[in-house]
Amino acid sequence: MTTVYWSSFTHPTFQNKPLFLAATDKGLCKITWPSENFESMTTWVEKQIPDAVVIEDKEVIAPFANQLNEYMNGEREDFDVPLDFRGTAFQTSVWNQLTQIPYGQIRSYSEIADALGNPKAVRAVGTANGANPIPIIAPCHRVIGKNAALTGFRGGLQIKEKLLQLEGFHDYTQQGHARFQF
Known part of the structure; x- marks a missing residue:
C-alpha cells in the first residue's frame, strides 16, 4: 500500500483558485491546474497508484508548496524537491x-x-x-x-x-x- 499525501496551494497568479499537490514518500507526484478539482487529483491517483491511501497532510506537502510559492513570487528559478513521476x-x-x-x-x-x-x-x-x-x-x-x-x-x-x-x-x-x- 502506498500513502499519497495531499494539500492545496493557492496563489494570486491563479486568482487564488486551489492547485492540489500530491506526494508519495518518493516525492511530488501530482499538481493540478486551477481548472481541475480535488476529484481530478484523486481520480489520477486511483489510476496511477491503484493501492494508494490518500491522506491530507500539509506538513508533508509544505516543502513542495513553499518552493512553488517562491517560484510564483519570482524568488526561485530552480526546484530541488524530489519528484515521483508516474507514467510510461x-x-x-x-x-x-x-x-x-x-x-x-x-x-x-x-x-x-x-x-x-x-x-x-x-x-x-x-x-x-x-x-x-x-x-x-x-x-x-x-x-x-x-x-x-x-x-x-x-x-x-x-x-x-x-x-x-x-x-x-x-x-x-x-x-x-x-x-x-x-
Missing part, C-alpha cells in the same frame, strides 16, 4: 527532459524529440507533455511550437503565457495551437 517509460523520459529546460528558456516539441534521440516522435512528445502530472516544476509551459506559437496547454494558454512572462520570456506569438507546427 516514454512519458517519464519526456518529463525528465522538461526538468532540463532552464528557467526563462523554451524548447520546441521537435527539440525535445531530438534530445530523446527520436526525432520522429514529435506528436508523442506533445501528448506526453500534455499529460505531465507535475506542471510548473516539470516545466511543460516552456515547450512551444517551433514557429514560436503558444500551443495547446492543459492549464490554459493564459496561464502558460503568465508563467513564461514570470520567467522573463516574451519571444512568442499568441496565435495558439497551429496544427503541424510542433
